[in-house]
Amino acid sequence: MNDRPVVxxxxxxxxxxxxxxxSWEAVRALDGQPSGDAVVAARQMPCVFGAxxxxxxxxxxxxxxxLVVCVGQAGGRSEMSxxxxxxxxxxxxxxxxxxxxxxxxxxxRDGPAAYFSTLPIKAIVHALRDAGVPASVSNTAGTFVxxxxxxxxxxxxxxxxxxxxxxxxxxxxxxEQAARAAGDAPSMALPTLVHGLRxxxxxxxxxxxxxxxxxxxxx
Amino acid sequence: MNDRPVVxxxxxxxxxxxxxxxSWEAVRALDGQPSGDAVVAARQMPCVFGAxxxxxxxxxxxxxxxLVVCVGQAGGRSEMSxxxxxxxxxxxxxxxxxxxxxxxxxxxRDGPAAYFSTLPIKAIVHALRDAGVPASVSNTAGTFVxxxxxxxxxxxxxxxxxxxxxxxxxxxxxxEQAARAAGDAPSMALPTLVHGLRxxxxxxxxxxxxxxxxxxxxx
Amino acid sequence: MNDRPVVxxxxxxxxxxxxxxxSWEAVRALDGQPSGDAVVAARQMPCVFGAxxxxxxxxxxxxxxxLVVCVGQAGGRSEMSxxxxxxxxxxxxxxxxxxxxxxxxxxxRDGPAAYFSTLPIKAIVHALRDAGVPASVSNTAGTFVxxxxxxxxxxxxxxxxxxxxxxxxxxxxxxEQAARAAGDAPSMALPTLVHGLRxxxxxxxxxxxxxxxxxxxxx
Amino acid sequence: MNDRPVVxxxxxxxxxxxxxxxSWEAVRALDGQPSGDAVVAARQMPCVFGAxxxxxxxxxxxxxxxLVVCVGQAGGRSEMSxxxxxxxxxxxxxxxxxxxxxxxxxxxRDGPAAYFSTLPIKAIVHALRDAGVPASVSNTAGTFVxxxxxxxxxxxxxxxxxxxxxxxxxxxxxxEQAARAAGDAPSMALPTLVHGLRxxxxxxxxxxxxxxxxxxxxx
Numbered sequence: 001m002n003d004r005p006v007v008x009x010x011x012x013x014x015x016x017x018x019x020x021x022x023s024w025e026a027v028r029a030l031d032g033q034p035s036g037d038a039v040v041a042a043r044q045m046p047c048v049f050g051a052x053x054x055x056x057x058x059x060x061x062x063x064x065x066x067l068v069v070c071v072g073q074a075g076g077r078s079e080m081s082x083x084x085x086x087x088x089x090x091x092x093x094x095x096x097x098x099x100x101x102x103x104x105x106x107x108x109r110d111g112p113a114a115y116f117s118t119l120p121i122k123a124i125v126h127a128l129r130d131a132g133v134p135a136s137v138s139n140t141a142g143t144f145v146x147x148x149x150x151x152x153x154x155x156x157x158x159x160x161x162x163x164x165x166x167x168x169x170x171x172x173x174x175x176e177q178a179a180r181a182a183g184d185a186p187s188m189a190l191p192t193l194v195h196g197l198r199x200x201x202x203x204x205x206x207x208x209x210x211x212x213x214x215x216x217x218x219x
Numbered sequence: 220m221n222d223r224p225v226v227x228x229x230x231x232x233x234x235x236x237x238x239x240x241x242s243w244e245a246v247r248a249l250d251g252q253p254s255g256d257a258v259v260a261a262r263q264m265p266c267v268f269g270a271x272x273x274x275x276x277x278x279x280x281x282x283x284x285x286l287v288v289c290v291g292q293a294g295g296r297s298e299m300s301x302x303x304x305x306x307x308x309x310x311x312x313x314x315x316x317x318x319x320x321x322x323x324x325x326x327x328r329d330g331p332a333a334y335f336s337t338l339p340i341k342a343i344v345h346a347l348r349d350a351g352v353p354a355s356v357s358n359t360a361g362t363f364v365x366x367x368x369x370x371x372x373x374x375x376x377x378x379x380x381x382x383x384x385x386x387x388x389x390x391x392x393x394x395e396q397a398a399r400a401a402g403d404a405p406s407m408a409l410p411t412l413v414h415g416l417r418x419x420x421x422x423x424x425x426x427x428x429x430x431x432x433x434x435x436x437x438x
Numbered sequence: 439m440n441d442r443p444v445v446x447x448x449x450x451x452x453x454x455x456x457x458x459x460x461s462w463e464a465v466r467a468l469d470g471q472p473s474g475d476a477v478v479a480a481r482q483m484p485c486v487f488g489a490x491x492x493x494x495x496x497x498x499x500x501x502x503x504x505l506v507v508c509v510g511q512a513g514g515r516s517e518m519s520x521x522x523x524x525x526x527x528x529x530x531x532x533x534x535x536x537x538x539x540x541x542x543x544x545x546x547r548d549g550p551a552a553y554f555s556t557l558p559i560k561a562i563v564h565a566l567r568d569a570g571v572p573a574s575v576s577n578t579a580g581t582f583v584x585x586x587x588x589x590x591x592x593x594x595x596x597x598x599x600x601x602x603x604x605x606x607x608x609x610x611x612x613x614e615q616a617a618r619a620a621g622d623a624p625s626m627a628l629p630t631l632v633h634g635l636r637x638x639x640x641x642x643x644x645x646x647x648x649x650x651x652x653x654x655x656x657x
Numbered sequence: 658m659n660d661r662p663v664v665x666x667x668x669x670x671x672x673x674x675x676x677x678x679x680s681w682e683a684v685r686a687l688d689g690q691p692s693g694d695a696v697v698a699a700r701q702m703p704c705v706f707g708a709x710x711x712x713x714x715x716x717x718x719x720x721x722x723x724l725v726v727c728v729g730q731a732g733g734r735s736e737m738s739x740x741x742x743x744x745x746x747x748x749x750x751x752x753x754x755x756x757x758x759x760x761x762x763x764x765x766r767d768g769p770a771a772y773f774s775t776l777p778i779k780a781i782v783h784a785l786r787d788a789g790v791p792a793s794v795s796n797t798a799g800t801f802v803x804x805x806x807x808x809x810x811x812x813x814x815x816x817x818x819x820x821x822x823x824x825x826x827x828x829x830x831x832x833e834q835a836a837r838a839a840g841d842a843p844s845m846a847l848p849t850l851v852h853g854l855r856x857x858x859x860x861x862x863x864x865x866x867x868x869x870x871x872x873x874x875x876x
Contacts, residue, residue, distance in 0.1 A: 091873030216748030310654030435529030614789030
């Protein structure tokens with residue numbers, strides 16, 4: 001990867017009884033691909049509290065990225081969700097892949113209550129919709145390993161203080177997962193997901209000052 | 220088309236302010252394609268009460284199909300919906316493309332209250348899920364032009380009495396439609412839709428006696 | 439009950455693991471109450487294919503009603519649903535209270551595919567909304583015991599041919615059920631349900647020709 | 658109110674085209690009521706960025722409460738939502754009642770990214786469900802005036818540093834609002850809301866150390 005800037009894309013291993021995780025399938029399809037002047041490095045994270053952040057920090061140390069985007073599965077959502085904020089709490093509705101189910105413990109002891117994404121989240125949503133990819137801003141990344149790694153990422157980047165930007169994107173099930181799920185679960189095809197992530201990265205690299213466009217919710 | 224049996228696939232023109240209709244995009248991709256020994260003929264129907272049934276009857280007279288599958292857009296649904304039943308009522312929540320909005324009038328005066336699909340709906344859902352395409356049986360095709368043409372189709376086939384089978388499949392928005400829609404609308408990519416319709420046709424041609432598998436709903 | 443006309447209100451026993459059924463709680467609160475010149479007779483039906491229709495026919499023979507309204511639980515719905523149509527199929531997603539789970543068998547062998555409600559469904563929805571009770575027309579009563587008894591009712595009334603009217607209303611969970619349910623289940627308080635049923639009956643007794651107001655759905 | 662501790666309950670004026678706000682209807686029903694040793698003081702807040710926090714601070718100065726619970730309308734939700742966290746951003750999807758629609762501006766310049774509720778949120782959810790009131794923890798209060806006042810409240814209490822606790826509860830539409838809304842909107846009856854708020858207050862007054870029970874979400 002020589003001197004080209006690196007975009008680190010982190011996806012997750014399967015969890016919750018699934019045999020596949022759309023986040024890993026989507027990010028690995030971009031591994032080694034160029035994005036403007038940069039090149040993408042995709043890495044798989046364990047769906048385990050604590051170990052996920054360690055793996056992410058190791059990948060950051062290894063790849064020295066200028067941009068870090070973590071991606072996770074949000075079963076039940078219809079759109080790509082560009083997350084706005086990570087909160088300092090772990091509260092597992094289910095156990096993680098190592099059997100741990102923390103309840104109301106902080107991600108980082110004495111850390112701030114939350115970190116905001118430093119991605120241009122409005123510009124990303126705008127670019128995705130323009131490209132025909134359903135997307136919206138989300139104001140909660142939940143309280144499971146996705147929020148955990150998102151908080152850990154933003155905490156690590158804040159401590160580095162070198163301006164490296166980062167954030168989190170939740171994506172729907174793949175069609176093959178929705179086909180097996182009970183009920184009427186929405187999904188997104190892998191090519192749409194890969195196309196969407198490519199646009200999100202390009203937008204994040206290109207846009208320094210975010211758009212002033214509402215992405216808010218009343219509740 | 221010589222002596223090969225014909226599968227008539229009917230899709231709709233756009234309606235309700237949309238500039239595209241996924242049903243026409245999906246069925247026209249299969250026009251002229253083989254399906255087993257048969258060949259597909261795709262035709263576009265107007266989203267107009269009355270005229271839709273006339274256009275369908277003309278297409279049946281023209282193509283002399285052994286199987287007829289009508290396909291329509293169901294904005295808000297996440298899965299391919301294999302419709303079970305058409306009811307003898309028009310009740311437009313919006314006006315059709317000719318400005319008509321019938322309320323509680325029969326599709327066919329003195330027609331029976333309903334017709335059941337003669338497709339093997341359970342076998343189709345089973346085959347779609349096996350192929351990784353989200354699908355389920357639906358017990359209502361609504362009361363707009365989709366239900367209207369479905370009822371008209373089954374009424375026409377019943378009068379012919381030659382065993383030609385037919386039915387209706389509702390499909391989600393395309394991603395580009397969901398990207399423009401307000402709210403968190405589910406969608407399905409065009410290749411998934413085309414793949415799903417191909418499987419539905421093949422299953423309908425191959426299966427004479429439907430699977431005995433629940434596809435029911437409590438309410 | 440002497441010479442006053444009788445409105446027969448049928449509710450169901452609990453099913454599907456519930457210990458209470460809002461339909462029985464609501465209808466029994468109206469038992470013996472006047473509605474205009476008429477009086478309400480409430481009866482509980484078993485949640486059992488076959489036996490439900492037998493119990494309803496016995497209650498009709500006993501009470502000789504001028505109006506019959508069956509009421510059932512629709513867990514997951516937010517509003518009172520005035521059902522438009524009953525279809526001639528049993529397709530149990532779960533077993534009934536006697537352990538039977540019919541799949542794709544007719545409610546009545548050689549019966550018509552469907553019967554429409556003979557209640558003024560649009561006028562009822564209009565009156566309920568005016569009174570502040572959330573309500574809408576529904577185009578499917580499912581394929582479980584609710585649709586079964588609704589079809590059985592309309593078949594029995596059609597054979598009598600004396601103009602007795604009937605129909606079916608689906609109602610949400612009670613709050614106490616939703617409080618125990620997984621997920622974010624909507625509910626309706628018992629006083630709202632009782633108030634709504636009272637309005638529905640009064641409207642059905644008063645209105646002979648239904649309103650011409652859309653209650654349709656696109657899909 | 659003499660020497661009895663005061664619980665300040667803040668509800669909102671109507672917004673978004675509504676003529677009623679369930680939060681004000683519910684809290685005013687408790688005004689002057691006892692809750693254990695304490696007494697409730699209910700106050701109405703304007704649905705206006707900035708002015709809402711000023712009104713709340715004035716009410717705190719006036720009533721010197723030991724507990725402050727703000728309550729707001731969450732149209733579309735089915736349950737009472739006990740909010741976990743307030744974030745430092747205003748992002749109006751619609752304009753407030755004074756016509757302002759801030760986008761991505763902080764509630765408090767240089768304030769922390771978020772504050773956690775200091776109510777025992779898990780104990781409140783547990784007590785509500787036990788009492789048959791549908792309830793859950795929510796991880797987002799949106800980005801409109803509800804989140805705004807919630808953040809302002811927690812910021813004010815943090816600066817006082819006297820241990821006064823506070824938090825926010827979102828509640829569904831009233832049935833009469835849902836009856837007028839498009840679509841299938843869930844609602845909750847006023848007596849259920851009042852009963853639920855009474856339980857929430859009692860629980861907040863009685864419980865110092867929250868339950869360790871999962872209330873988390875995966876996404």
